[in-house]
Amino acid sequence: MSHDNAFNRRDVLRAAAGASAGGLVGAAGCLGGGGDGDSRAPMDVTEWPPEDLEGSLNLWNWYDDWAEYAKTEFGDEFDVSVTNSGYSSPDQWYSKLQAEDTEIDNIAATTDWVERSVENDFLHELPVDIMPAWENITDRVKDVSSYQKDGKVYAVPEALVLYPLTYNEEYFDEEPRSWDVLWDEANRDKIVMWDNSTVSCQIAALYTGQDPIDPGDFDEIEEVLKQQKPLLRTYWGDYQQGMSLFVNEEVVAGPLTMGRTYTARFDEGAPVHYTAPDEGAMFTSDLFVIPKGAPNPITSLQFTNWASEKEHATKLFDTMGYMPAVDISDELSEEDREFTEWPDSWNLVFSATLSDEVRSTYDEIWTAVKAA
16 A cells, blocks of 8 residues: 555544644743753754764653663764653653653653643754654654644654554454444453543544544443443553453453554464454554753754664564554565555544543543443
8 A cells, every 4th residue: 555645535534633733822932841951952953963962861752662772772873871761651751841850851752742742832843854864754644743833843753653443363254344343242251441531432432423532422422331341351551461461362352552463463473453443543643852951952853863764763663563653664574564554445533632621521431431
């Protein structure tokens, strides 16, 4: 398939993402992450490569295995001491930016938290026009990632993250084409859901034919999730736990990220694959950002460019199973290329930032479902 066309079809609901990005306030001043840090800013770099890199780099990157690779390779190439703080929830680093933390240089962040950070003026603008690796980022990712405001760029896409339906190929005679497998009595005690209010409510919204970004019937979403609960083996809350349920063949269907599905299939030998049901599947992007107050902003800028080079983007797929924002199709084996291809027929919904009302209602629904 043509990767460049995969996300430009009408099935991708970009209007909501555009509206969300358009609602961000201006990014003048310095309200968050306001420590002194380096006196230079990324936009002070006018020629590439940047000169006089700082000697340290403090990453917050939750692609742990890839980060270990990057620490060594980038550190050796640029004679920089690199550390990484892996994290499990974006609010861990976001709360530090709110508190004007001055220790974080570079964050791998999800789109919705990037939007919040831009809104609150926590991030440096980036000089992408002079960064050589910016051209490596595919248009399909640039088109749907909300990281710009008034023509200014505040992030560089790192990876695409799909939230598909993962399933056991030996259990199903053919690829499931609907989320209704997670409501099928025949699959009782063999299905799983993610203990995540947004993901689970959005799956329920898709299942009931609603817009997962702005649903019209919250009562229906709550009702079907309560109906589903007795059929489930469990809810998973940790990525490793979710993957292990499939590897151990305790469950045969449920939401799991593409990256964890890849690891289960190719590293653990589990008979699993993934698909986007006809009702749709959510996807988002992770992006590199540099907080204001970063003590090593120029080294962080160099790292962002380095990470977007094909060699290092390919390593992200090799170590984590996630599709990088860089087109690495020429670098992959035939087997891996087939695994990463998302058919044009898939109905993919970009996970735009939810309104406060929708987010809080999803939380309320999930609390009620878990208590039922």
